[in-house]
Every structure is written in structure tokens, then in C-alpha cells.
Amino acid sequence: MKNQGDHMMGEELMERSAKDTGILIFHGFGGETEDVRLLAESLAACGYTVEAPLLPGHGTTRRDLADTTYFDWITSAEQAYIRISAKSNRIIAVGFSMGGLLTANLWNYGFAGIITVNTPVYYWNLKNIIKNLLSDFRGYLGKYLNAANCSPIASLVEFQKLLFLTKPMFANITSRALIIQAMDDDTVHHRSADYIYGKLCGEKSLYRVADGGHMLFRSQRGPEICGVIESFVQKIHTQK
Numbered sequence: 001m002k003n004q005g006d007h008m009m010g011e012e013l014m015e016r017s018a019k020d021t022g023i024l025i026f027h028g029f030g031g032e033t034e035d036v037r038l039l040a041e042s043l044a045a046c047g048y049t050v051e052a053p054l055l056p057g058h059g060t061t062r063r064d065l066a067d068t069t070y071f072d073w074i075t076s077a078e079q080a081y082i083r084i085s086a087k088s089n090r091i092i093a094v095g096f097s098m099g100g101l102l103t104a105n106l107w108n109y110g111f112a113g114i115i116t117v118n119t120p121v122y123y124w125n126l127k128n129i130i131k132n133l134l135s136d137f138r139g140y141l142g143k144y145l146n147a148a149n150c151s152p153i154a155s156l157v158e159f160q161k162l163l164f165l166t167k168p169m170f171a172n173i174t175s176r177a178l179i180i181q182a183m184d185d186d187t188v189h190h191r192s193a194d195y196i197y198g199k200l201c202g203e204k205s206l207y208r209v210a211d212g213g214h215m216l217f218r219s220q221r222g223p224e225i226c227g228v229i230e231s232f233v234q235k236i237h238t239q240k
Contacts, residue, residue: 021112021237022088024080025052028097028118029159032059036096038217042226043233049088053080055102057155066152070162077102081109092233095119096217097188098159100196101166104173113176113236115229118185118214121167121192170199177204178232180216180225187214205232 023043027035033052044050056076057068084091092113095103100119103111177200181193190208197206207228212221 020089021233022049022051022084022091023094023233024084024091025050025094026077026080026096026099026102027052027055027058028099030058030065030155031097035215036094036099036217038222039094039096039226039229042223042230046230046233048233048237049084051080051084053077062152066154068155068158070158070165073098073102073158073162074105077106081106085109090236092236094229097214098162101162104166104169105162107169107173107175111175112239113178113232114173115178115180115232116193116196117180117216117225118182118188119179119192119196120163120188121195122189123187123192167195170196171201173200174202176202176236178207178229179204180207180209180228182209182212182214182216182219182221184211185214 023040025036025040025043027033033040033054036052040050040052053076055068056072057065081091081093090112091109092115093103093106093111094115094117095101096117097119100116103114103116179193179197179200181188181190183190193206193208197204209216209221209225212219212225216222216225
């Protein structure tokens, strides 16, 4: 894997290892692999095979995003699974934000474990948005306006389709699961984690963190969250 200073924005992240556990990491809607780079490099440093694909339409232009559908994103996730399954006997999937919805769509592949991080079922936490605006109106107003302008209407519709189709799938998941949610997330309401936790059928745990916002791996909480995920992965890796 390339060092932080010599990569191109939005590239696919991939690292091969001798360990038989592979980690598949999906970024979120409108995002890019940089959003999960900290986790990918942390797990690769532990010796795991890691793949973090760049989803179609992401990491480039609004036009590219508008020209893709939720089916394209699911297909890309499936192709990434096929690639990593050729290198690893045991696969754990990590989904950040919308990436957690993609993970749920691959439930029938029988992951050894799944991890969702700030994955939406209910989005836009109005209370946290107002709190942010009151603390730094000019800064957060720019952020929210930029977020609204960056996502084409057609892509938002595709995201809504994906969310609608995915919600029932959480009940099919029997893999060991870890759900992570930042309580101050303004993009995804923290009730989403409770919904996912309630629907999952296998052994599961819920890890709440007080702050860090939506972009957890880019926040001050990033190393802590990586540590929690590493512990979860290690337990599965050492399982006979």
C-alpha cells in the first residue's frame, strides 16, 4: 500500500498479506477511499489482506456520480468480494456510512463478521445540525451547503432506492457483527444503529462514541475506532 504522501485521491486501496483473513472495506455515498484510509492502513499493518474499492461514480465528478445507479454500487461491491475471496479463506466486511448498506446486500456471501460504522437507516439529525450551526454558523453552513450541492438529485434518488431495498436485509444477517455509531453524527441519526442492532440475528455488539461526527475515521476518534475494529477482527481471525 502506498504511503499517505504518494497516493492519488480516490484510488482503490489494496494490500495483500499471508494471513488467511481478508478485510473488505466500503466507503460511503459521495465519498472516496480516503474516508477509510486510516482503517485500511491500520488493518494492513496488522497483516491482514485489505481491499477498499472505489465505488463507481465516486472520487471524480458530479456527472460521473449522476451516471451511476445503486445497482452499479452493489455490483462493484460483489466484484470486490470475488477478488478478495481468491486471496482469503475468511472475510470480514466493513461498511462506512452507505458502505454498511452495501455490506448488508452481500449478506448471502456468508461473511465471518460484519462491521457497520455510522450506517444510515434514519438520516439528518436535526438536533445535531442546529447545535453545530449555533457553535459555528459560518463554518457549518458552508459545509451543509457544499454537501447539498455535491450530490446530484439522480444520485440521491438512487441512494434512497438502496436504503429502501436494504432495510429488510439486516434481518438476514447471522454473522458476528459490530455496529459503531457516533452520537453527534449530524448526517446519520444515532437511532440507525439501534435499528440495525435490533434486526441482526447473530452475535452482535453496539459501540457508541460520544463525538467524532459522521467522518469518524477522519476525526480525533479515528485511532480509537480503528482499535475497536482491530480487536473485533482479531477475535474472529483467531477463531478455529
